[in-house]
Amino acid sequence: MQRELERELKKYPSRVIEHATLSQILSNLGYSRINDKIVQLKNKGVLTPLKTGLYIYNPVYDAELISKEIVANLLLGPSYISFDYALWYHGLIPENVETIQSATTKRSKSYATPLGVFSYKQVKKELYNIALEIHNTTSGNFIIASKEKALCDKVYYTKDILIRSKSTMIEFLEDDLRIDLDELTQSDMKVFEKYFHITKSKKIALLQKIIEELQI
Numbered sequence: 128m129q130r131e132l133e134r135e136l137k138k139y140p141s142r143v144i145e146h147a148t149l150s151q152i153l154s155n156l157g158y159s160r161i162n163d164k165i166v167q168l169k170n171k172g173v174l175t176p177l178k179t180g181l182y183i184y185n186p187v188y189d190a191e192l193i194s195k196e197i198v199a200n201l202l203l204g205p206s207y208i209s210f211d212y213a214l215w216y217h218g219l220i221p222e223n224v225e226t227i228q229s230a231t232t233k234r235s236k237s238y239a240t241p242l243g244v245f246s247y248k249q250v251k252k253e254l255y256n257i258a259l260e261i262h263n264t265t266s267g268n269f270i271i272a273s274k275e276k277a278l279c280d281k282v283y284y285t286k287d288i289l290i291r292s293k294s295t296m297i298e299f300l301e302d303d304l305r306i307d308l309d310e311l312t313q314s315d316m317k318v319f320e321k322y323f324h325i326t327k328s329k330k331i332a333l334l335q336k337i338i339e340e341l342q343i
Contacts, residue, residue: 129187131156136184141267142193143201146180177202177240195242196262196269199227202238203247206231207259207270210248210284211304213277219306230255230272230280248284253325258318275318278311282330283322296333312341 135152136144150161158164168174175183181202183193196216199208210228214220225243230250237246258276261268272280281304282290288303290296300306319335322328 133187137186139184140265141197141201142184142186143177143198144182144184146182149174149182175241177242178238183242192266193242194264194266194269195227196271197264197267198242199229199245200269202240202245203229203231203233203236205233205255206247207255207272209272209277209280211281213272214274214281214304214306216271217274217277219274219278219310220304222305248280250280250284251325254280254322257321257325258315273315273318275314276322278306278334279319279322279331282334283326283328290330290333293333293337296330296337300337308337308341311338314338314342316342 132152135156136142139148146165149165153161153164165174169176169182173185173187175185177183177198183198196208200206206229208216208227209230211220212224212226212228215222215224227243227245229245229247231247232252232255233247233249235247235249237244257279258273259270260273262271271277282296282299285299288299290299297308300308316335316339319331319338323331323335
């Protein structure tokens with residue numbers, strides 16, 4: 128029956144599966160002691176718990192890569208990938224970012240899972256839908272901030288650094304984030320305008336001014 132179970136689970140290319148869905152699959156296959164079977168699948172490594180009621184399915188017969196970006200979207204929703212991880216994903220910062228950081232309208236939270244750490248920072252609802260992109264993978268789609276939105280999120284929600292002038296903003300971008308400013312010359316200025324219109328943030332105004340000058 129393991130082959131039949133795998134065929135059913137392979138219908139979920141993201142490999143992220145909820146407890147209710149898994150229970151229904153097992154019931155349809157004729158299992159009666161559902162929770163005992165789930166425990167057995169966890170012990171065999173077929174299922175990896177991410178949080179209560181959510182699992183990663185690990186194929187027994189086919190080795191498949193998993194998209195941590197998709198997992199990030201599904202682990203807590205609504206959410207989109209942003210901040211340092213999105214900046215790295217878009218090629219703006221050089222160092223690999225281990226923690227997958229996301230923005231959400233819910234309370235800030237962090238999950239330590241066998242796949243790594245997934246952190247979520249609460250953002251204003253008015254900012255949520257600005258400049259989001261849908262990226263496609265063989266496992267499905269995930270939502271990530273555009274490079275401009277990710278940079279705005281990072282600047283606006285970094286509270287422990289004082290940025291009061293263009294020089295301190297440039298220092299933050301080049302020294303703290305290690306962004307090559309030339310990578311920002313092709314930025315969509317409308318994103319910064321929308322972000323500033325909502326936040327009225329002096330930091331976003333400084334960032335917008337610097338990038339405008341880069342494009343001259």
